[in-house]
Amino acid sequence: MVQYVGVEHVIRLVASTGLPEVFTGLAGYIEEDFRRWADFEKAPRIASHSAHGVIELMPASDGRLYGFKYVNGHPRNTRSGLQTVTAFGVLADVATGYPQFLSEMTLTTALRTAATSALAARYLARRDAKVMALIGLGAQSEFQALAFKALLGLSRLRVYDIDRLATGKFLANLADQGFDITVASSSDEAVLGADIVTTVTADKQKATILSDNMVGAGVHINAVGGDCPGKTELQRELLLRADVFVEYPEQTRIEGEIQQMPADFPVTELWQVITGQAPGRRSDRQITVFDSVGFAIEDFSALRYLRDRVQGTDCYSEIDLLAEPDDPRDLFGLLRPALGRSVAALADIGA
Amino acid sequence: MVQYVGVEHVIRLVASTGLPEVFTGLAGYIEEDFRRWADFEKAPRIASHSAHGVIELMPASDGRLYGFKYVNGHPRNTRSGLQTVTAFGVLADVATGYPQFLSEMTLTTALRTAATSALAARYLARRDAKVMALIGLGAQSEFQALAFKALLGLSRLRVYDIDRLATGKFLANLADQGFDITVASSSDEAVLGADIVTTVTADKQKATILSDNMVGAGVHINAVGGDCPGKTELQRELLLRADVFVEYPEQTRIEGEIQQMPADFPVTELWQVITGQAPGRRSDRQITVFDSVGFAIEDFSALRYLRDRVQGTDCYSEIDLLAEPDDPRDLFGLLRPALGRSVAALADIGA
Known part of the structure; x- marks a missing residue:
């Protein structure tokens, strides 16, 4: 059986x-x-x-x-x-x-995606990170919020979605889960003062959810929504300023944010950070990006x-x-x- | 659901x-x-x-x-x-x-493999075929016998396996299914007078279940057992004398009997015969081989x-x-x- x-x-x-x-x-x-x-x-x-x-x-x-x-x-x-x-x-x-x-x-995929994001952030975000911006309040959003709370103790959220119904759903679902949630009126407003920015929007297009000028020093970006050819969330200039971490480069170069970059754009594999073979975050001013697409492992x-x-x-x-x-x-x-x-x-x- | x-x-x-x-x-x-x-x-x-x-x-x-x-x-x-x-x-x-x-x-795979063999034989065997030799009496053998009976009305079998237990199992399973079964003491003996020869042995090796001199004019060979790299049942010379029909050449050239032949060895695709785009059997003296490996369709x-x-x-x-x-x-x-x-x-x- x-x-x-x-x-x-x-x-x-x-x-x-x-x-x-x-x-x-x-x-x-x-x-x-x-x-x-x-x-x-x-x-x-x-x-x-x-x-x-x-x-x-x-x-x-x-x-x-x-x-x-x-x-x-x-x-x-x-x-x-x-x-x-x-x-x-x-x-x-x-x-x-x-x-x-x-x-x-x-x-289970929703659970493991959020768990992977939070695991990566434990290696890549600043240790004193307290506030997470969450842009895109669709099917994956509550999972992200709760995984970051479980793994990093993060309870202060600044959230934004273009769709008010999605926002209402998110707030209702997490109403009694111990979060301090600020609803922002734009992505720009959501990221203000955030130590971690999670982008998890659903539109299948080359969008600019985060532009270069929105992100200050020391921020960790958990880029979840850009996960197939033709679907990205981050401005190219932001990737050039950041250090990018990926699951499996062969796949991420096709599906991730770095599909916007040349084939030799430097990335670090997350497993190398976890095993200590490559550094994760090296300074409090560094911008880190986890370009998550989801991998078979x-x-x-x-x-x-x-x-x-x-x-x-x-x-x-x-x-x-x-x-x-x-x-x-x-x-x-x-x-x-x-x-x-x-x-x-x-x-x-x-x- | x-x-x-x-x-x-x-x-x-x-x-x-x-x-x-x-x-x-x-x-x-x-x-x-x-x-x-x-x-x-x-x-x-x-x-x-x-x-x-x-x-x-x-x-x-x-x-x-x-x-x-x-x-x-x-x-x-x-x-x-x-x-x-x-x-x-x-x-x-x-x-x-x-x-x-x-x-x-x-x-279901056992059923569809036998159904595909019998379907191919309906296009490739002589119309007056009455006797089938069945060499290899393992897990697939009864399915082959019953599919040929259902689709071609074939009830006379000449069977052989090196393992007497397998033979006993086969006879017991088909005892009341309306077959006239002759148990042969060798492959050579089994193929005597057979119009169709089905080879469905299990050993993973380059074996010679059928050699060139064992097969006379007009026979249809249903070669089921040679189905992965390193596993064949037919002698190379026999393939040179026959017309070979396959499911999907790209796969059969790796897995089938024709893995023994050069990459440009001529084959006919079964779907072309079924649609009338290519001839199946053209004469009563032709030797036809269905080099079956099993395909996703x-x-x-x-x-x-x-x-x-x-x-x-x-x-x-x-x-x-x-x-x-x-x-x-x-x-x-x-x-x-x-x-x-x-x-x-x-x-x-x-x-």
Whole structure:
């Protein structure tokens, strides 16, 4: 049998574990996997593009476990009341090739994206960071706010969205979560006095959510929204002034903010910072950018976390995705009980 | 919700539909998709190799539906009582990117492989073919025999396997299915007088199951077992004497019998025969070879068949693989009920 974790299971897991603990747990698994970066077989995602959006498969393997995520991106889905992004993922045993664990990953991707952002900020933001600006209050925004609170203790937010309904939703969702929230009337106003700026807008275009003159010395920018070709949030000049950190350069140069820059634009890989092979923040005046696009290893970590966490709980069920005949060469034996005697055989015995 | 078809569901479907009808149904869907070959986005499978075996993702899309199959190949699995090959697959809506249908594909792959073989033979074998030799009586053998019976009315079999246990299993499984079976004491003996020769041995090596001198004029060879690099069943000289038909040349030249031949070895694509763009069998003396390796479109067809067949039956269930918040931008709202009031909020209200 294959263990199955659906949307209801994840909700139950969050309820029984506590959301801050889920964020710190996820960040721990992601950090652990980033520390052993060289162990992984890495590949860019495999995309199938259409006029409506993209469907992607993102595989990763550490030689013992193989994982992949199915994920789509369909910007116009919201018009018909659907999610822009849905996802699910699988873990399999490399030694036998058997799938072991299947999970929803729409909620889980939102959780791991925020956990990765907060993990990166722990290495890249100023240690005395207290205020975060959050621009874009869509589906990922509350996850970002709560992950930064869980991992960095950050509770002062300055938020902005062009859509008042999104702002209202955000405020309602976080009303009782211990935040001190200032609603700004523009992106410019939101970033005033912020130590960390998170951009997580949804428009699929080359936008300028942050221009060079909006960002002062010492700020850490957590750039989440620019995550596919043709979709960016930061002005080019700002990237030239900053030090840019990425997950997997081969992918980020296609999908991230640095798609605006030449192919040799210098970046530092986050795993190198986490392992101490490269410096993270070097001064209180440096501007750092985490150019986040989401990488398969983060999904691998998230699946590992879920699998480990649900054991011994009621947060999973089992599905018969695997055929398990007693004799492996007798796959057909599984169908035997389903077969009637054939007409010819019945004729033979005079029936 | 996503529709889920597990192993038990497939068994139930076979029981209620009848195995011959499943084979003809599957072959019909495969034929239909081969007829519209140009409509498909095709790609070689994406493989992750290890010392133990391989895990592959096989995507295909016709612009309306997107499908992929997860499949492993681990030759040593049988030593520990496990299947060499397990698989599952998914259909998704290209317009929204939403997965719609998830199915086991271990049994289903066995069914579609046999259905494809029989479909190819309908175009390539002599019309008066009455006797099939079947060499290799492993997990796929009964499926092959029954698919040829369902699609070509072939009931006379000459069978051989080096393993007597495999032979016993095969005979027991097909005892009451209306076959006239001769057990041969060698491959040479099995092919005597056969109009169709199906090779479906399991050893992962360059074997010579069929040598040139064993095959007479007019025979159709259904070469199923040679399906990955380093695994072949036919002698090179035999391929030079025959006309070779393949599913997808880019993949077959790597995985099929023709991996033994130069890159420009002439082959005919099966879809061209099915659409009438290329001749199949041209004379009663010609030797034809279907160099079968299994292609993603066959899995796509099989998933479509299953999906269509299970509607309105008890041969599927539903799983909550999709997060479906009322407001698509309020993904976090799904977690709201799972969150307690935070300590800070409780302190604020004097609790």
